[in-house]
Amino acid sequence: MRLAVVLFNLGGPDGPEAVRPFLFNLFNDPAIIRLPGLLRTPLARLISSRREKAAQANYALMGGRSPIVPETEAQAAALTAALKTALPEAETRVFIAMRYWTPMVEEVAAEVAAWRADEIVLLPLYPQFSTTTTASSLKAWRKSYGGTARTSTVCCYPAGRGWIDSQARLITEALAGSDRPLRVLFSAHGVPKSVIDGGDPYQAQVEMTAAAVAARAGLSDWTICYQSRVGPMKWLEPSTIDALKTAARDRVGVAVVPIAFVSEHIETLVELDIEYAELAHELGLPAYVRVPAAGVQPDFIGGLAEAVIAARRAGGTAPCGPGCAPGFAACPRSEASSDQGLTS
Ligand SMILES: C=CC1=C(C)c2cc3[nH]c(cc4nc(cc5[nH]c(cc1n2)c(C)c5CCC(=O)O)C(CCC(=O)O)=C4C)c(C)c3C=C
Numbered sequence: 001m002r003l004a005v006v007l008f009n010l011g012g013p014d015g016p017e018a019v020r021p022f023l024f025n026l027f028n029d030p031a032i033i034r035l036p037g038l039l040r041t042p043l044a045r046l047i048s049s050r051r052e053k054a055a056q057a058n059y060a061l062m063g064g065r066s067p068i069v070p071e072t073e074a075q076a077a078a079l080t081a082a083l084k085t086a087l088p089e090a091e092t093r094v095f096i097a098m099r100y101w102t103p104m105v106e107e108v109a110a111e112v113a114a115w116r117a118d119e120i121v122l123l124p125l126y127p128q129f130s131t132t133t134t135a136s137s138l139k140a141w142r143k144s145y146g147g148t149a150r151t152s153t154v155c156c157y158p159a160g161r162g163w164i165d166s167q168a169r170l171i172t173e174a175l176a177g178s179d180r181p182l183r184v185l186f187s188a189h190g191v192p193k194s195v196i197d198g199g200d201p202y203q204a205q206v207e208m209t210a211a212a213v214a215a216r217a218g219l220s221d222w223t224i225c226y227q228s229r230v231g232p233m234k235w236l237e238p239s240t241i242d243a244l245k246t247a248a249r250d251r252v253g254v255a256v257v258p259i260a261f262v263s264e265h266i267e268t269l270v271e272l273d274i275e276y277a278e279l280a281h282e283l284g285l286p287a288y289v290r291v292p293a294a295g296v297q298p299d300f301i302g303g304l305a306e307a308v309i310a311a312r313r314a315g316g317t318a319p320c321g322p323g324c325a326p327g328f329a330a331c332p333r334s335e336a337s338s339d340q341g342l343t344s
């Protein structure tokens with residue numbers, strides 16, 4: 001039996017010349033800019049050309065490219081090893097499918113079909129479900145995959161055991177290395193507030209993750225904030241910048257946890273490690289510590305393997321645990337439900 005596990009993430013440019021087309025693909029996604037194609041596509045062209053230089057300068061700080069693909073390849077290798085032990089009877093291959101740059105969902109769907117998988121498990125590397133990320137990737141998959149394999153989908157794992165344990169362990173280690181008490185800032189990628197007002201469960205699931213991690217790690221001083229704001233709309237609040245200012249007023253150092261990311265990329269290595277570290281210094285914060293993303297941390301990889309096994313056992317339906325997103329296109333419990341307005 002051939003089992004294909006497909007890991008979904010956003011992707012990132014693999015060189016300076018890829019920055020503009022990567023940004024174009026992102027802003028041309030109707031899950032990101034909710035306008036009809038006739039308006040969205042020219043707008044995406046305009047925004048990607050306007051952002052190109054500044055974005056290239058940021059990617060230059062990481063050697064000119066995003067590390068998201070090599071980071072995800074390492075996760076795929078670790079998950080392959082975990083699944084070999086857990087499912088010795090299956091011939092398992094873990095694929096990675098990126099939404100906005102190579103290896104793109106469309107080409108990976110063709111590869112999985114050509115490999116003649118008997119079974120597929122779709123596994124987003126987004127612990128919290130959002131229409132802007134998970135639903136967009138799964139929709140692209142469904143459009144592209146032409147094979148006949150029995151498919152199950154993991155919609156999300158905001159309070160999944162392995163995911164929560166990995167975060168609690170990484171935070172505990174970071175706090176133990178500090179000579180003073182720190183406030184934990186759970187910093188999630190923001191989304192426009194209108195997305196949440198439209199029923200997207202992302203914010204509720206981020207809050208669920210943070211509360212579960214805080215309980216598991218026994219934290220007393222913690223707060224949630226949102227980074228990476230783009231454009232003039234109202235985004236989720238408070239911003240991570242405001243949370244840093246509040247910590248400065250309270251004269252407390254911080255440990256920043258990238259609570260919606262599972263690997264290192266521009267949002268952690270540049271925004272958190274350079275931009276916000278500089279701001280923290282300017283604000284005179286007593287300490288600024290950044291907790292690493294989960295990467296190949298064994299609890300996290302073990303949790304992904306468990307999610308694959310549970311999805312298969314459920315027979316084509318996701319293991320809809322606490323915080324799952326019924327009513328959303330990604331949640332197979334509601335496979336026949338509407339598309340959340342993600343028209344293309
Ligand atoms: C939880 C994960 C993510 C959500 C939710 C999300 C929403 C979202 N993002 C943008 C715009 C940009 N995101 C960019 C980079 C980026 N975003 C995520 C994850 C989420 N995005 C990741 C993992 C990355 C890193 C990719 C990399 O190259 O390393 C970028 C590009 C960087 C930049 O120019 O700032 C943009 C732009 C919007 C508008 C949005 C919700 C509507």
Ligand SMILES: [Fe+2]
Binds near residue numbers: 189228
């Ligand atoms: Fe983003």
Ligand SMILES: [Fe+2]
Binds near residue numbers: 318321326332333
């Ligand atoms: Fe679900």
